[in-house]
Amino acid sequence: MWIGVFPELSNIGGIQQVSRHAGAVLIKRARKRNVRCELLGLNDGRGRGFFKVGAEQYEFTGFGRNKMDVFFFLLRLMPRIEMLFLGHVNLAPLGLLLRFVRPRAQIYVVAHGMEVWEPLPAIRRMGLRRAQKVISVSAYTAGAMVRSQKLNPQRVQVVSPALDPCFTQESCVEAALPFPPSGRMLLTVGRLVSSEPGKGIDAVIKVLPKVIEAVPDAFYVVVGEGDLQPRLEEIAQENSVRDRVIFAGAFQLAQLKGCYSRADVFVMPSRQEGFGIVFLEAMASGKPVIAGDHGGAPEIVRDGVTGFSVDPDDLETLTARLVQLLQDEPLRMKMGAAGRRRVEETFSFTRFEEGLTRILDMPS
Numbered sequence: 001m002w003i004g005v006f007p008e009l010s011n012i013g014g015i016q017q018v019s020r021h022a023g024a025v026l027i028k029r030a031r032k033r034n035v036r037c038e039l040l041g042l043n044d045g046r047g048r049g050f051f052k053v054g055a056e057q058y059e060f061t062g063f064g065r066n067k068m069d070v071f072f073f074l075l076r077l078m079p080r081i082e083m084l085f086l087g088h089v090n091l092a093p094l095g096l097l098l099r100f101v102r103p104r105a106q107i108y109v110v111a112h113g114m115e116v117w118e119p120l121p122a123i124r125r126m127g128l129r130r131a132q133k134v135i136s137v138s139a140y141t142a143g144a145m146v147r148s149q150k151l152n153p154q155r156v157q158v159v160s161p162a163l164d165p166c167f168t169q170e171s172c173v174e175a176a177l178p179f180p181p182s183g184r185m186l187l188t189v190g191r192l193v194s195s196e197p198g199k200g201i202d203a204v205i206k207v208l209p210k211v212i213e214a215v216p217d218a219f220y221v222v223v224g225e226g227d228l229q230p231r232l233e234e235i236a237q238e239n240s241v242r243d244r245v246i247f248a249g250a251f252q253l254a255q256l257k258g259c260y261s262r263a264d265v266f267v268m269p270s271r272q273e274g275f276g277i278v279f280l281e282a283m284a285s286g287k288p289v290i291a292g293d294h295g296g297a298p299e300i301v302r303d304g305v306t307g308f309s310v311d312p313d314d315l316e317t318l319t320a321r322l323v324q325l326l327q328d329e330p331l332r333m334k335m336g337a338a339g340r341r342r343v344e345e346t347f348s349f350t351r352f353e354e355g356l357t358r359i360l361d362m363p364s
Contacts, residue, residue, distance in 0.1 A: 001080045002030050002037040005070065005094060006087035009041040009051050009060050012250070013191070014277040015112050018137065018161045019087045021349060022110065023060065024053040025356045026085055035082070042070055042091070053349065054165035074098070081105055083360075089116055092127025099130050107131045108359070113138075113274015113295065116145040125149050133359055137161050137275040138296030157359050160299070162352035163280045163343050166253065177258050179246045183217040184326045187263035187287075189256065189278045190270075192226035192247075200269035200292060200312050201232055207319040208241045214323040219244045223251050223259055260285035264332060265325045269312040273297045280347050283307075283339030288332050290321050300347075306339035 004026045006019035023039045030037030041049065044062030051058055063069045074081075074094060083106040084098050095107040109131045119125065128134055128149055134156045136142035142156045179185070190199050201222060211218050222232070222245065229247055236245040251259060260266070266282035267290040275296040282289050283300075289307035291297040303309040308321045325332055 001077065002026060002035055002083045002085070003074065003077065003081055004037070004039045004085040004087065005074070005091050006039065006041055006060075007090070008043040009039065010044045010049055010062070014161070014275065015088065017164055017277055018110070018112065020051050020053055020058075021162055021164075021352055022085065022087060022356060023051075024056070024058055025353050025360075027058055028353075029357055029360055040070060040073070042067065052166065054169075070094075071097075078102060084108070086110065086127075086131075088112065089120065089124055089128060092124050092131065095127045095131055096123070109134050111136045111141055111145050111274075113141050114272045116141060117148060119148050131155065133157055133362070135159055135356070135359060138299050140296045140299065141274045159352060159355040159359065160347060161275050161277060161280075162347050162349040163277075163284050165349050167257065167281060167284060177255065177262060178248060179221055179262075180219065183219050184215055184264045185262060186211075186218065186220045186322065186326075187223070187259060187266050187282070188221075188268050189223045189259075189266075189281070190268060192222070192224050192228040192232065194226075194228050196272060197228060198270055198272035198312070200267075200271065202235050203269055203312060203315060203318060204267055204322075205232065205235045205241065205245060206239055207315050207322065208236075208244060209239055210319045211322050211326070212241070212244060215326045218326055219246065221246045221248055221259065221263070223248045223256065225250045256281075257285070260287060263287055265290065265322065266307075267322065268292070269310050269318055270297065271295065271312045276300060280343050283336075284343045286333075286336035286340050288325050288335035289339060290318070290325070302338070302342065306335055306342055 004023050008016050009019055027037050039060035041060050041062045043065050046062055046064040049060050049062050078101040086109045089111055092109050098105050136158050139158050142158050146153045236242040266287045269292045271292050271294045273295040279289050279300045289301045291301040292312045293309040298309050301307045310318050
C-alpha cells in the first residue's frame with residue numbers, strides 16, 4: 001500500500017499545486033503497479049475531496065487540521081504501508097514512526113524552500129535523514145538543505161515543479177478585472193502574509209514614484225490577500241502612490257489568467273522563493289519577468305532572456321529594469337515569447353511526472 005500525506009490539496013498556492021501534482025503521479029504510478037494508493041490532506045476539510053490535474057480527477061481524504069486523526073489513521077495502516085510520501089518537511093516525523101514499524105518501507109519527503117534553508121528542529125531533521133529520498137523543488141534549496149540539515153547529498157533529488165495543465169485550458173474573464181483598461185501595468189501575484197514578508201512588493205511600491213516619472217501611465221496591481229496588506233497600503237500612502245497601487249484580492253483561475261494577459265510586466269523581486277509557480281504562469285502568458293536573484297527564481301527566469309534577475313535590495317537597478325521593460329515593447333514581446341517557450345520545454349507536467357517517476361522507481 002502507498003500513502004501520500006500532504007499539507008493541503010484543495011486550496012490555491014504553490015505548495016498546494018506541487019502537492020496535487022505529486023499526488024496525481026503517485027496515483028498513476030500505483031495503478032500501473034496494481035498497488036492501492038491513498039492521498040491524505042492534513043489541512044483540507046474533513047472527509048472525501050477531489051482535485052483535478054488536467055482532465056483527470058483524483059480523490060483524497062481531508063482531516064480538518066487534526067494532526068492526531070492523521071496520526072491514528074496512519075497507525076492503523078502502518079503494517080501494510082510499503083511507501084510513504086510526505087509532501088512537506090513538517091510531516092517528516094511521520095516517517096520516523098513508519099521506520100520503527102516497517103523498517104523496509106520506502107519514505108520520501110518534499111522540501112519546498114525557505115523552511116529548510118536554516119536548521120530544523122531535531123525531530124524534523126531526523127525525519128529527513130531517515131528518508132530514502134528527499135525531493136527538492138530547486139537546486140538552490142537542495143544545496144541549502146544539504147548544508148543546513150547535514151544531509152547526505154546522494155539522498156537529495158531535484159524535481160522542478162510544473163505549470164498546472166489547467167492553466168492553459170481555462171478561459172479568461174478579462175471583462176471582470178477591477179482596474180483600468182489603459183495604462184502600462186505591473187503585476188505581482190502572491191500571498192500577502194507576515195510569515196512571508198520577503199516577496200519584494202514593498203520594494204516595487206517604493207520605486208514606483210520614479211517609474212511613474214519615466215512612464216506616466218504606469219500602475220501596479222497586487223493579486224493576493226493576507227495580513228500584510230495594511231502595511232503595504234501604508235507604504236503606498238507614504239510614497240504618494242496609493243492611487244497607482246491596486247490591491248485586487250484573491251482571484252479564481254479564469255480571472256487570474258485575464259490578469260496575466262492584461263499585464264505588461266510581471267515583477268516579484270523576492271528573497272524567499274524556493275521556486276515560484278507564479279513565474280511559470282507569467283511566462284506561460286508571454287510576459288517578461290523581473291525576479292529576485294536569490295533562492296530558486298534564477299533557475300526559472302533567465303536573466304536577459306526571459307526577464308531580469310535583480311538584487312531585491314538594489315532599488316536603483318529594480319527601477320531601471322522596470323522602466324526599461326515598460327518603455328520597450330519589442331523587448332517585452334521578445335522576452336515574453338522566450339519565457340513561453342521555456343515553460344513549454346522545461347516546466348510541463350509531463351516533465352514533472354517523468355522526474356518524480358524516475359525517483360519513485362529508483363532502487364532503495
